[in-house]
Amino acid sequence: QRLAASAYVFSASLPPYITAAVSMALTILHEDHTYPEKLQSNAKLFREALRQARFNSDKIRLLECEGDVSPILVLRPTEAYLKEHSQSVEIELEQVVQLARKMKVMLLRHLYSADEQCENYPALRILVKGKANREEIQNAAKVVVDAVKTVFP
Numbered sequence: 001q002r003l004a005a006s007a008y009v010f011s012a013s014l015p016p017y018i019t020a021a022v023s024m025a026l027t028i029l030h031e032d033h034t035y036p037e038k039l040q041s042n043a044k045l046f047r048e049a050l051r052q053a054r055f056n057s058d059k060i061r062l063l064e065c066e067g068d069v070s071p072i073l074v075l076r077p078t079e080a081y082l083k084e085h086s087q088s089v090e091i092e093l094e095q096v097v098q099l100a101r102k103m104k105v106m107l108l109r110h111l112y113s114a115d116e117q118c119e120n121y122p123a124l125r126i127l128v129k130g131k132a133n134r135e136e137i138q139n140a141a142k143v144v145v146d147a148v149k150t151v152f153p
Helices: 016-031 035-052 078-085 087-101 133-150
Strands: 060-062 072-077 124-127
Touching: 016 035, 016 124, 035 060, 035 133, 072 087, 087 124, 087 133
Parallel strands: none
Antiparallel strands: 060 072, 072 124
16 A cells, blocks of 8 residues: 555554664764764774785686775685586685684675576675774784685685
8 A cells, every 4th residue: 555655765564673774864864974884984994804815816806896985895716716616606705704714704695596587606795894993904804814825715
């Protein structure tokens, strides 16, 4: 049911938890105007650490982002590596996740349904936190670099 507005602007069926989450996010942004800047700064620092790591470019690479502002970083095996190791690449990515988890850093594998009509590739996703300090970002980046270099030498 819609109320006198376009569905994408307001919907009477919008779940309350989504409304509450958006409201809280807007409150946080209103109270701390520097939060987006901190988040983008942390993302840039993490990306720079991954670039300096010089991963084996034949196996895995960092997907670049315009301006380094996105807090979502993606490490993806190269297409050539995927072709050669199609059976083992998901296992290898899970090994990276497990190694990082042992060091108290959480990574996500890019999981997708085979039924999706868009092209999907196995990958690792790193979500950078805006409230982390410089030392925490550097330590987390080191853990990720070490885990990736262990599995993809």
